[in-house]
Protein backbone atom coordinates (compact mmCIF):
# COMPACT_ATOMS: atom_id res chain seq x y z
CA UNK A 1 0.00 0.00 0.00
CA UNK A 2 1.50 3.43 -0.98
CA UNK A 3 2.09 6.10 1.69
CA UNK A 4 -1.15 8.01 2.29
CA UNK A 5 -3.22 5.19 0.75
CA UNK A 6 -6.90 6.05 1.04
CA UNK A 7 -9.49 3.31 1.66
CA UNK A 8 -12.98 4.61 1.04
CA UNK A 9 -15.77 2.26 1.97
CA UNK A 10 -18.78 4.53 1.81
CA UNK A 11 -20.37 7.34 -0.18
CA UNK A 12 -20.98 10.84 1.22
CA UNK A 13 -24.52 11.20 2.51
CA UNK A 14 -24.65 14.50 0.58
CA UNK A 15 -24.39 12.52 -2.69
CA UNK A 16 -28.14 12.21 -3.51
CA UNK A 17 -28.61 15.99 -3.21
CA UNK A 18 -25.44 16.67 -5.21
CA UNK A 19 -26.54 14.30 -8.00
CA UNK A 20 -29.90 16.08 -8.17
CA UNK A 21 -28.12 19.41 -8.81
CA UNK A 22 -26.15 18.12 -11.82
CA UNK A 23 -27.11 18.99 -15.39
CA UNK A 24 -27.15 15.30 -16.38
CA UNK A 25 -29.72 14.44 -13.68
CA UNK A 26 -32.96 13.54 -15.42
CA UNK A 27 -35.56 13.31 -12.69
CA UNK A 28 -37.42 16.34 -11.36
CA UNK A 29 -37.22 15.12 -7.72
CA UNK A 30 -35.18 17.39 -5.41
CA UNK A 31 -33.12 14.44 -4.20
CA UNK A 32 -32.05 11.33 -6.06
CA UNK A 33 -32.96 7.90 -4.62
CA UNK A 34 -29.74 6.05 -5.28
CA UNK A 35 -29.09 2.29 -5.08
CA UNK A 36 -25.61 0.95 -5.78
CA UNK A 37 -25.48 -1.54 -8.68
CA UNK A 38 -21.71 -1.58 -9.11
CA UNK A 39 -18.39 0.12 -8.51
CA UNK A 40 -15.22 0.07 -10.56
CA UNK A 41 -11.80 1.30 -9.52
CA UNK A 42 -8.96 3.02 -11.34
CA UNK A 43 -5.45 2.54 -9.93
CA UNK A 44 -4.88 5.03 -7.07
CA UNK A 45 -2.77 8.17 -7.61
CA UNK A 46 0.86 8.24 -6.37
CA UNK A 47 -0.28 10.26 -3.30
CA UNK A 48 -2.81 7.54 -2.39
CA UNK A 49 -5.95 9.28 -3.68
CA UNK A 50 -8.54 6.61 -4.54
CA UNK A 51 -10.85 6.73 -7.58
CA UNK A 52 -14.12 4.86 -7.22
CA UNK A 53 -16.70 5.04 -9.98
CA UNK A 54 -20.11 4.35 -8.46
CA UNK A 55 -22.87 3.01 -10.70
CA UNK A 56 -26.06 4.19 -9.05
CA UNK A 57 -29.63 3.46 -10.05
CA UNK A 58 -31.91 6.39 -9.31
CA UNK A 59 -35.49 5.50 -8.54
CA UNK A 60 -36.78 9.03 -7.92
CA UNK A 61 -38.19 9.56 -11.42
CA UNK A 62 -40.91 7.74 -13.34
CA UNK A 63 -38.41 5.45 -15.05
CA UNK A 64 -35.29 4.42 -13.16
CA UNK A 65 -31.99 5.77 -14.53
CA UNK A 66 -28.49 4.38 -14.07
CA UNK A 67 -25.88 7.06 -13.44
CA UNK A 68 -22.10 6.76 -13.60
CA UNK A 69 -20.56 8.82 -10.78
CA UNK A 70 -16.75 8.77 -10.60
CA UNK A 71 -15.54 10.14 -7.24
CA UNK A 72 -12.01 10.95 -6.06
CA UNK A 73 -11.38 10.26 -2.34
CA UNK A 74 -8.58 12.47 -0.98
CA UNK A 75 -6.91 12.52 2.44
CA UNK A 76 -6.88 16.37 2.42
CA UNK A 77 -9.02 19.01 0.74
CA UNK A 78 -7.89 20.25 -2.70
CA UNK A 79 -6.98 23.91 -2.39
CA UNK A 80 -7.50 24.65 -6.08
CA UNK A 81 -10.86 22.89 -6.57
CA UNK A 82 -14.13 24.73 -7.29
CA UNK A 83 -16.54 24.38 -4.37
CA UNK A 84 -19.21 22.84 -6.62
CA UNK A 85 -16.93 19.85 -7.32
CA UNK A 86 -16.72 18.88 -3.62
CA UNK A 87 -19.44 16.29 -3.12
CA UNK A 88 -18.87 15.93 0.63
CA UNK A 89 -16.75 14.20 3.26
CA UNK A 90 -16.82 10.66 4.67
CA UNK A 91 -15.10 8.72 7.38
CA UNK A 92 -12.53 6.36 5.97
CA UNK A 93 -9.01 5.33 6.63
CA UNK A 94 -5.61 6.52 5.50
CA UNK A 95 -2.73 4.10 5.96
CA UNK A 96 -4.91 2.08 8.31
CA UNK A 97 -5.86 5.00 10.62
CA UNK A 98 -9.37 6.45 10.89
CA UNK A 99 -9.49 9.71 8.99
CA UNK A 100 -11.82 12.16 7.24
CA UNK A 101 -11.79 11.86 3.44
CA UNK A 102 -12.71 14.66 1.03
CA UNK A 103 -14.77 13.42 -1.89
CA UNK A 104 -14.70 15.20 -5.26
CA UNK A 105 -16.44 14.90 -8.61
CA UNK A 106 -13.53 13.00 -10.15
CA UNK A 107 -13.53 14.38 -13.74
CA UNK A 108 -12.54 17.75 -12.21
CA UNK A 109 -9.58 16.14 -10.44
CA UNK A 110 -6.43 16.06 -12.65
CA UNK A 111 -5.14 12.96 -10.85
CA UNK A 112 -8.30 11.04 -11.88
CA UNK A 113 -7.93 12.30 -15.46
CA UNK A 114 -4.34 11.04 -15.61
CA UNK A 115 -5.45 7.63 -14.32
CA UNK A 116 -8.36 7.45 -16.79
CA UNK A 117 -6.25 8.28 -19.84
CA UNK A 118 -3.57 5.73 -18.90
CA UNK A 119 -6.28 3.11 -18.23
CA UNK A 120 -7.65 3.56 -21.74
CA UNK A 121 -4.38 3.81 -23.63
CA UNK A 122 -2.71 0.95 -21.73
CA UNK A 123 -5.76 -1.34 -21.90
CA UNK A 124 -6.23 -1.46 -18.12
CA UNK A 125 -8.55 -3.74 -16.16
CA UNK A 126 -10.29 -2.38 -13.04
CA UNK A 127 -9.56 -3.88 -9.63
CA UNK A 128 -12.20 -5.17 -7.19
CA UNK A 129 -13.95 -2.56 -5.04
CA UNK A 130 -14.46 -2.71 -1.26
CA UNK A 131 -18.07 -3.77 -1.88
CA UNK A 132 -17.27 -6.70 -4.20
CA UNK A 133 -19.99 -5.25 -6.39
CA UNK A 134 -19.37 -7.57 -9.32
CA UNK A 135 -18.85 -4.61 -11.63
CA UNK A 136 -15.70 -4.37 -13.73
CA UNK A 137 -14.26 -2.13 -16.42
CA UNK A 138 -11.61 -2.43 -19.12
CA UNK A 139 -9.76 0.20 -21.16
CA UNK A 140 -9.28 -0.15 -24.93
CA UNK A 141 -6.94 1.87 -27.18
CA UNK A 142 -7.99 2.32 -30.79
CA UNK A 143 -5.49 0.55 -33.09
CA UNK A 144 -4.59 3.79 -34.89
CA UNK A 145 -4.20 5.91 -31.72
CA UNK A 146 -0.75 6.83 -30.42
CA UNK A 147 0.46 6.01 -26.92
CA UNK A 148 0.27 9.61 -25.67
CA UNK A 149 1.18 10.56 -22.10
CA UNK A 150 -1.00 12.72 -19.83
CA UNK A 151 0.16 16.35 -19.55
CA UNK A 152 -2.93 18.14 -18.17
CA UNK A 153 -6.73 18.09 -18.31
CA UNK A 154 -9.84 20.14 -17.76
CA UNK A 155 -13.57 19.55 -18.03
CA UNK A 156 -15.27 21.10 -21.03
CA UNK A 157 -17.52 23.96 -19.97
CA UNK A 158 -21.25 23.77 -20.59
CA UNK A 159 -21.67 20.15 -19.46
CA UNK A 160 -24.95 18.61 -20.62
CA UNK A 161 -25.93 14.96 -20.81
CA UNK A 162 -22.34 13.77 -20.27
CA UNK A 163 -19.06 15.07 -18.87
CA UNK A 164 -16.28 15.68 -21.38
CA UNK A 165 -12.62 15.97 -20.31
CA UNK A 166 -10.03 17.57 -22.58
CA UNK A 167 -6.52 16.14 -22.22
CA UNK A 168 -3.24 17.69 -23.25
CA UNK A 169 -0.72 14.98 -24.03
CA UNK A 170 2.98 14.56 -24.83
CA UNK A 171 4.88 11.81 -26.62
CA UNK A 172 7.66 9.68 -25.11
CA UNK A 173 10.23 12.44 -25.74
CA UNK A 174 8.06 15.02 -23.98
CA UNK A 175 6.99 16.79 -27.20
CA UNK A 176 3.33 17.93 -27.36
CA UNK A 177 1.18 15.22 -28.91
CA UNK A 178 -2.43 15.15 -30.11
CA UNK A 179 -5.00 16.52 -27.66
CA UNK A 180 -7.79 14.11 -26.72
CA UNK A 181 -11.37 14.62 -25.56
CA UNK A 182 -12.94 11.88 -23.45
CA UNK A 183 -16.66 11.76 -22.83
CA UNK A 184 -17.57 10.08 -19.55
CA UNK A 185 -21.10 8.77 -20.08
CA UNK A 186 -23.28 9.86 -17.19
CA UNK A 187 -26.30 7.71 -18.02
CA UNK A 188 -25.51 4.05 -18.67
CA UNK A 189 -27.47 1.55 -20.72
CA UNK A 190 -27.10 -2.13 -21.45
CA UNK A 191 -25.71 -2.51 -24.97
CA UNK A 192 -23.29 -0.87 -27.34
CA UNK A 193 -23.18 2.91 -27.35
CA UNK A 194 -23.83 4.17 -30.90
CA UNK A 195 -21.53 7.15 -30.27
CA UNK A 196 -18.57 4.78 -30.25
CA UNK A 197 -19.78 2.28 -32.83
CA UNK A 198 -20.95 4.75 -35.48
CA UNK A 199 -18.25 7.40 -35.16
CA UNK A 200 -15.43 4.82 -35.03
CA UNK A 201 -16.83 3.03 -38.11
CA UNK A 202 -16.94 6.31 -40.03
CA UNK A 203 -13.38 7.26 -39.01
CA UNK A 204 -12.10 3.78 -39.90
CA UNK A 205 -13.71 4.09 -43.34
CA UNK A 206 -11.54 7.18 -43.90
CA UNK A 207 -14.38 9.67 -43.49
CA UNK A 208 -12.84 13.01 -42.45
CA UNK A 209 -16.22 14.46 -41.45
CA UNK A 210 -15.72 12.98 -37.94
CA UNK A 211 -12.70 13.08 -35.56
CA UNK A 212 -10.54 9.92 -35.30
CA UNK A 213 -11.28 7.60 -32.33
CA UNK A 214 -8.66 7.18 -29.57
CA UNK A 215 -10.14 4.59 -27.20
CA UNK A 216 -12.96 3.66 -24.90
CA UNK A 217 -13.86 2.04 -21.57
CA UNK A 218 -16.34 -0.84 -21.45
CA UNK A 219 -17.82 -2.45 -18.37
CA UNK A 220 -20.23 -4.87 -16.71
CA UNK A 221 -22.56 -4.22 -13.77
CA UNK A 222 -25.66 -5.61 -12.11
CA UNK A 223 -28.87 -4.45 -13.79
CA UNK A 224 -30.51 -3.92 -10.37
CA UNK A 225 -29.26 -3.47 -6.81
CA UNK A 226 -30.24 -6.99 -5.68
CA UNK A 227 -27.42 -9.55 -5.45
CA UNK A 228 -29.21 -12.01 -7.79
CA UNK A 229 -29.75 -9.38 -10.50
CA UNK A 230 -28.79 -10.22 -14.11
CA UNK A 231 -25.58 -8.65 -15.35
CA UNK A 232 -25.63 -5.83 -17.91
CA UNK A 233 -22.74 -4.61 -20.04
CA UNK A 234 -21.99 -1.51 -22.05
CA UNK A 235 -19.73 1.43 -22.73
CA UNK A 236 -18.59 3.78 -19.96
CA UNK A 237 -16.42 6.39 -21.74
CA UNK A 238 -15.26 7.32 -25.25
CA UNK A 239 -12.10 9.20 -26.25
CA UNK A 240 -11.43 10.80 -29.60
CA UNK A 241 -9.01 13.30 -31.12
CA UNK A 242 -9.78 16.81 -29.84
CA UNK A 243 -9.91 19.35 -32.67
CA UNK A 244 -8.61 22.65 -31.28
CA UNK A 245 -9.96 26.03 -32.27
CA UNK A 246 -13.40 24.76 -33.30
CA UNK A 247 -16.67 26.63 -32.89
CA UNK A 248 -19.89 24.72 -32.72
CA UNK A 249 -22.37 25.41 -35.49
CA UNK A 250 -24.97 26.57 -32.96
CA UNK A 251 -22.67 29.47 -31.91
CA UNK A 252 -21.74 30.18 -35.53
CA UNK A 253 -25.41 30.32 -36.51
CA UNK A 254 -26.37 32.48 -33.50
CA UNK A 255 -23.61 34.95 -34.42
CA UNK A 256 -24.85 35.02 -37.99
CA UNK A 257 -28.44 35.79 -37.01
CA UNK A 258 -27.28 38.42 -34.49
CA UNK A 259 -25.28 40.18 -37.22
CA UNK A 260 -28.01 39.82 -39.84
CA UNK A 261 -25.72 37.58 -41.94
CA UNK A 262 -27.28 35.17 -44.40
CA UNK A 263 -26.38 31.57 -43.52
CA UNK A 264 -27.40 29.92 -46.80
CA UNK A 265 -23.93 28.97 -48.07
CA UNK A 266 -22.93 27.45 -44.75
CA UNK A 267 -26.28 25.66 -44.41
CA UNK A 268 -25.89 24.29 -47.96
CA UNK A 269 -22.44 22.88 -47.20
CA UNK A 270 -23.77 21.45 -43.93
CA UNK A 271 -26.52 19.71 -45.94
CA UNK A 272 -23.89 18.24 -48.28
CA UNK A 273 -21.72 17.06 -45.34
CA UNK A 274 -24.78 15.42 -43.76
CA UNK A 275 -25.66 13.58 -46.96
CA UNK A 276 -22.02 12.48 -47.34
CA UNK A 277 -21.98 10.97 -43.82
CA UNK A 278 -25.29 9.22 -44.53
CA UNK A 279 -23.89 7.81 -47.77
CA UNK A 280 -20.78 6.43 -46.02
CA UNK A 281 -22.89 4.90 -43.24
CA UNK A 282 -25.14 3.19 -45.80
CA UNK A 283 -21.99 1.73 -47.39
CA UNK A 284 -20.27 0.44 -44.27
CA UNK A 285 -23.06 -0.59 -41.88
CA UNK A 286 -26.14 -2.74 -42.53
CA UNK A 287 -29.24 -1.25 -44.15
CA UNK A 288 -32.72 -2.80 -44.22
CA UNK A 289 -35.79 -2.18 -46.31
CA UNK A 290 -38.61 -0.36 -44.53
CA UNK A 291 -41.13 -3.21 -44.48
CA UNK A 292 -44.55 -2.83 -42.81
CA UNK A 293 -43.16 -4.08 -39.49
CA UNK A 294 -40.37 -1.50 -39.38
CA UNK A 295 -42.75 1.28 -40.37
CA UNK A 296 -45.19 0.21 -37.65
CA UNK A 297 -42.39 0.23 -35.07
CA UNK A 298 -41.32 3.76 -35.97
CA UNK A 299 -44.93 4.95 -35.92
CA UNK A 300 -45.47 3.27 -32.53
CA UNK A 301 -42.38 4.99 -31.15
CA UNK A 302 -43.70 8.35 -32.43
CA UNK A 303 -47.05 7.70 -30.76
CA UNK A 304 -45.35 6.78 -27.46
CA UNK A 305 -43.51 10.06 -27.65
CA UNK A 306 -46.74 11.95 -28.37
CA UNK A 307 -48.36 10.43 -25.27
CA UNK A 308 -45.28 11.20 -23.12
CA UNK A 309 -45.08 14.79 -24.40
CA UNK A 310 -48.78 15.48 -23.74
CA UNK A 311 -48.41 14.02 -20.24
CA UNK A 312 -45.48 16.29 -19.48
CA UNK A 313 -46.64 19.36 -21.43
CA UNK A 314 -50.46 19.31 -21.23
CA UNK A 315 -50.85 22.32 -23.57
CA UNK A 316 -49.83 19.94 -26.40
CA UNK A 317 -53.06 17.99 -25.88
CA UNK A 318 -54.97 20.13 -28.40
CA UNK A 319 -52.67 18.92 -31.20
CA UNK A 320 -52.77 15.23 -30.28
CA UNK A 321 -55.34 14.00 -32.79
CA UNK A 322 -53.84 16.05 -35.64
CA UNK A 323 -50.38 14.70 -34.83
CA UNK A 324 -51.77 11.17 -34.70
CA UNK A 325 -53.17 11.62 -38.22
CA UNK A 326 -49.80 12.92 -39.46
CA UNK A 327 -48.09 9.85 -38.01
CA UNK A 328 -50.64 7.61 -39.77
CA UNK A 329 -49.96 9.45 -43.06
CA UNK A 330 -46.21 8.99 -42.61
CA UNK A 331 -46.60 5.29 -41.91
CA UNK A 332 -48.33 4.70 -45.22
CA UNK A 333 -46.03 6.97 -47.28
CA UNK A 334 -43.13 5.75 -49.43
CA UNK A 335 -40.02 5.10 -47.30
CA UNK A 336 -36.35 4.94 -48.29
CA UNK A 337 -34.19 2.10 -46.87
CA UNK A 338 -33.32 2.23 -43.18
CA UNK A 339 -29.69 2.65 -42.12
CA UNK A 340 -27.53 3.90 -39.23
CA UNK A 341 -27.81 7.65 -38.75
CA UNK A 342 -26.64 10.34 -36.32
CA UNK A 343 -29.82 10.16 -34.25
CA UNK A 344 -29.77 13.46 -32.32
CA UNK A 345 -28.71 15.82 -35.04
CA UNK A 346 -28.69 19.53 -34.31
CA UNK A 347 -26.34 22.49 -34.72
CA UNK A 348 -24.68 21.79 -31.35
CA UNK A 349 -23.44 18.45 -32.75
CA UNK A 350 -21.46 19.98 -35.59
CA UNK A 351 -18.28 22.00 -35.32
CA UNK A 352 -16.61 24.38 -37.77
CA UNK A 353 -12.96 23.31 -37.95
CA UNK A 354 -10.47 25.90 -39.23
CA UNK A 355 -9.27 25.00 -42.78
CA UNK A 356 -11.43 21.88 -42.81
CA UNK A 357 -15.11 22.84 -42.66
CA UNK A 358 -17.92 21.06 -40.83
CA UNK A 359 -17.19 18.02 -38.64
CA UNK A 360 -19.97 15.94 -37.03
CA UNK A 361 -19.87 14.83 -33.37
CA UNK A 362 -21.90 12.90 -30.82
CA UNK A 363 -23.54 9.93 -32.55
CA UNK A 364 -25.05 8.81 -29.22
CA UNK A 365 -28.63 9.45 -30.38
CA UNK A 366 -31.30 11.12 -28.28
CA UNK A 367 -30.41 10.61 -24.62
CA UNK A 368 -34.10 10.29 -23.69
CA UNK A 369 -34.65 7.38 -26.12
CA UNK A 370 -34.03 3.71 -25.18
CA UNK A 371 -30.57 2.60 -26.33
CA UNK A 372 -31.91 -0.46 -28.14
CA UNK A 373 -34.01 1.82 -30.39
CA UNK A 374 -31.05 4.15 -30.98
CA UNK A 375 -28.91 1.30 -32.31
CA UNK A 376 -31.49 0.20 -34.91
CA UNK A 377 -31.25 1.21 -38.56
CA UNK A 378 -33.40 4.29 -38.93
CA UNK A 379 -34.48 6.90 -41.45
CA UNK A 380 -31.95 9.50 -42.56
CA UNK A 381 -34.90 11.89 -42.58
CA UNK A 382 -34.77 11.86 -38.76
CA UNK A 383 -31.40 13.64 -38.97
CA UNK A 384 -32.55 15.99 -41.71
CA UNK A 385 -35.59 16.94 -39.61
CA UNK A 386 -33.38 17.40 -36.52
CA UNK A 387 -31.27 19.99 -38.31
CA UNK A 388 -34.34 21.78 -39.65
CA UNK A 389 -35.56 22.05 -36.05
CA UNK A 390 -32.22 23.49 -35.04
CA UNK A 391 -32.46 26.36 -37.54
CA UNK A 392 -35.90 27.06 -36.08
CA UNK A 393 -34.31 27.13 -32.60
CA UNK A 394 -31.81 29.75 -33.78
CA UNK A 395 -34.63 32.07 -34.86
CA UNK A 396 -36.71 31.15 -31.80
CA UNK A 397 -33.95 31.96 -29.33
CA UNK A 398 -33.12 35.17 -31.23
CA UNK A 399 -36.74 36.28 -31.11
CA UNK A 400 -36.94 35.55 -27.38
CA UNK A 401 -33.87 37.72 -26.79
CA UNK A 402 -35.13 40.50 -29.11
CA UNK A 403 -38.87 40.90 -28.47
CA UNK A 404 -40.73 42.35 -31.45
CA UNK A 405 -38.10 41.26 -34.01
CA UNK A 406 -38.48 38.35 -36.43
CA UNK A 407 -35.76 35.98 -37.63
CA UNK A 408 -38.25 33.89 -39.57
CA UNK A 409 -36.77 34.73 -42.99
CA UNK A 410 -33.26 33.91 -41.76
CA UNK A 411 -34.38 30.45 -40.63
CA UNK A 412 -36.43 29.79 -43.79
CA UNK A 413 -33.43 30.58 -46.00
CA UNK A 414 -31.10 28.40 -43.91
CA UNK A 415 -33.59 25.51 -43.89
CA UNK A 416 -34.10 25.69 -47.67
CA UNK A 417 -30.34 25.85 -48.36
CA UNK A 418 -29.67 22.91 -46.04
CA UNK A 419 -32.24 20.79 -47.90
CA UNK A 420 -30.79 21.88 -51.26
CA UNK A 421 -27.23 20.93 -50.22
CA UNK A 422 -28.49 17.61 -48.89
CA UNK A 423 -30.55 16.77 -52.00
CA UNK A 424 -27.69 17.69 -54.37
CA UNK A 425 -25.18 15.45 -52.61
CA UNK A 426 -27.67 12.59 -52.04
CA UNK A 427 -28.89 12.75 -55.64
CA UNK A 428 -32.49 12.57 -54.39
CA UNK A 429 -34.94 15.44 -54.04
CA UNK A 430 -35.77 15.44 -50.35
CA UNK A 431 -39.10 17.15 -51.16
CA UNK A 432 -40.27 13.74 -52.44
CA UNK A 433 -40.37 12.70 -48.78
CA UNK A 434 -42.16 15.80 -47.45
CA UNK A 435 -44.85 13.83 -45.56
CA UNK A 436 -42.21 11.84 -43.71
CA UNK A 437 -40.02 14.87 -43.13
CA UNK A 438 -42.90 16.81 -41.54
CA UNK A 439 -43.74 13.85 -39.30
CA UNK A 440 -40.14 13.61 -38.13
CA UNK A 441 -40.00 17.35 -37.54
CA UNK A 442 -43.07 17.14 -35.33
CA UNK A 443 -41.64 14.06 -33.60
CA UNK A 444 -38.42 15.96 -32.84
CA UNK A 445 -40.36 18.97 -31.58
CA UNK A 446 -42.31 16.64 -29.23
CA UNK A 447 -38.98 15.31 -27.92
CA UNK A 448 -37.74 18.88 -27.51
CA UNK A 449 -40.88 19.83 -25.58
CA UNK A 450 -40.09 17.15 -23.00
CA UNK A 451 -36.41 18.16 -22.98
CA UNK A 452 -37.20 21.85 -22.48
CA UNK A 453 -39.92 21.23 -19.86
CA UNK A 454 -37.30 19.35 -17.84
CA UNK A 455 -34.23 21.46 -18.48
CA UNK A 456 -35.02 24.94 -19.84
CA UNK A 457 -38.71 25.79 -19.32
CA UNK A 458 -38.18 29.32 -20.70
CA UNK A 459 -37.46 27.74 -24.11
CA UNK A 460 -40.50 25.47 -24.12
CA UNK A 461 -42.43 27.87 -26.40
CA UNK A 462 -39.90 27.25 -29.20
CA UNK A 463 -40.86 23.60 -29.89
CA UNK A 464 -44.51 24.13 -28.88
CA UNK A 465 -44.90 26.96 -31.43
CA UNK A 466 -43.25 24.76 -34.05
CA UNK A 467 -45.73 21.94 -33.40
CA UNK A 468 -48.71 24.28 -33.82
CA UNK A 469 -47.23 25.61 -37.08
CA UNK A 470 -46.37 22.18 -38.49
CA UNK A 471 -49.79 20.78 -37.61
CA UNK A 472 -51.46 23.72 -39.38
CA UNK A 473 -49.31 23.22 -42.50
CA UNK A 474 -49.83 19.49 -42.85
Ligand SMILES: Nc1ncnc2c1ncn2[C@@H]1O[C@H](COP(=O)(O)OP(=O)(O)O)[C@@H](O)[C@H]1O
Pocket residue numbers: 156159160161162163164181183211240241242243244246248348349350351361362364
Ligand atom coordinates in the same frame (compact mmCIF):
# COMPACT_ATOMS: atom_id res chain seq x y z
N1 LIG B 1 -13.45 15.94 -31.05
C1 LIG B 1 -13.78 17.16 -30.64
N2 LIG B 1 -13.02 18.23 -30.94
C2 LIG B 1 -13.38 19.46 -30.51
N3 LIG B 1 -14.44 19.74 -29.75
C3 LIG B 1 -15.22 18.72 -29.42
C4 LIG B 1 -14.93 17.38 -29.83
N4 LIG B 1 -15.87 16.56 -29.33
C5 LIG B 1 -16.72 17.35 -28.64
N5 LIG B 1 -16.33 18.64 -28.69
C6 LIG B 1 -17.01 19.79 -28.06
O1 LIG B 1 -17.78 19.29 -27.00
C7 LIG B 1 -19.16 19.62 -27.17
C8 LIG B 1 -20.01 18.50 -26.61
O2 LIG B 1 -19.67 17.29 -27.24
P1 LIG B 1 -20.75 16.17 -27.51
O3 LIG B 1 -20.09 15.01 -28.14
O4 LIG B 1 -21.89 16.80 -28.26
O5 LIG B 1 -21.15 15.79 -26.00
P2 LIG B 1 -22.58 15.62 -25.25
O6 LIG B 1 -23.04 14.24 -25.55
O7 LIG B 1 -22.22 15.80 -23.81
O8 LIG B 1 -23.51 16.70 -25.76
C9 LIG B 1 -19.30 19.84 -28.67
O9 LIG B 1 -20.35 20.70 -29.01
C10 LIG B 1 -17.96 20.47 -29.02
O10 LIG B 1 -17.99 21.84 -28.73
Ligand SMILES: O=P(O)(O)O[C@H]1O[C@H](CO)[C@@H](O[C@H]2O[C@H](CO)[C@@H](O)[C@H](O)[C@H]2O)[C@H](O)[C@H]1O
Pocket residue numbers: 160161250344346347348349362365366367386389390391393394448451
Ligand atom coordinates in the same frame (compact mmCIF):
# COMPACT_ATOMS: atom_id res chain seq x y z
O1 LIG C 1 -27.01 16.93 -24.99
P1 LIG C 1 -27.17 16.70 -26.45
O2 LIG C 1 -26.32 17.55 -27.32
O3 LIG C 1 -27.08 15.24 -26.80
O4 LIG C 1 -28.67 17.12 -26.89
C1 LIG C 1 -29.67 17.52 -25.99
O5 LIG C 1 -29.51 18.89 -25.68
C2 LIG C 1 -29.72 19.82 -26.76
C3 LIG C 1 -29.59 21.23 -26.19
O6 LIG C 1 -28.29 21.63 -26.22
C4 LIG C 1 -31.10 19.64 -27.38
O7 LIG C 1 -31.17 20.46 -28.53
C5 LIG C 1 -32.20 21.44 -28.61
O8 LIG C 1 -31.62 22.73 -28.32
C6 LIG C 1 -30.64 23.16 -29.25
C7 LIG C 1 -30.22 24.57 -28.84
O9 LIG C 1 -29.61 24.54 -27.59
C8 LIG C 1 -31.21 23.19 -30.67
O10 LIG C 1 -30.19 23.57 -31.59
C9 LIG C 1 -31.75 21.82 -31.04
O11 LIG C 1 -32.36 21.86 -32.33
C10 LIG C 1 -32.77 21.40 -30.02
O12 LIG C 1 -33.22 20.06 -30.30
C11 LIG C 1 -31.27 18.20 -27.83
O13 LIG C 1 -32.57 18.05 -28.36
C12 LIG C 1 -31.04 17.28 -26.62
O14 LIG C 1 -31.10 15.92 -27.03
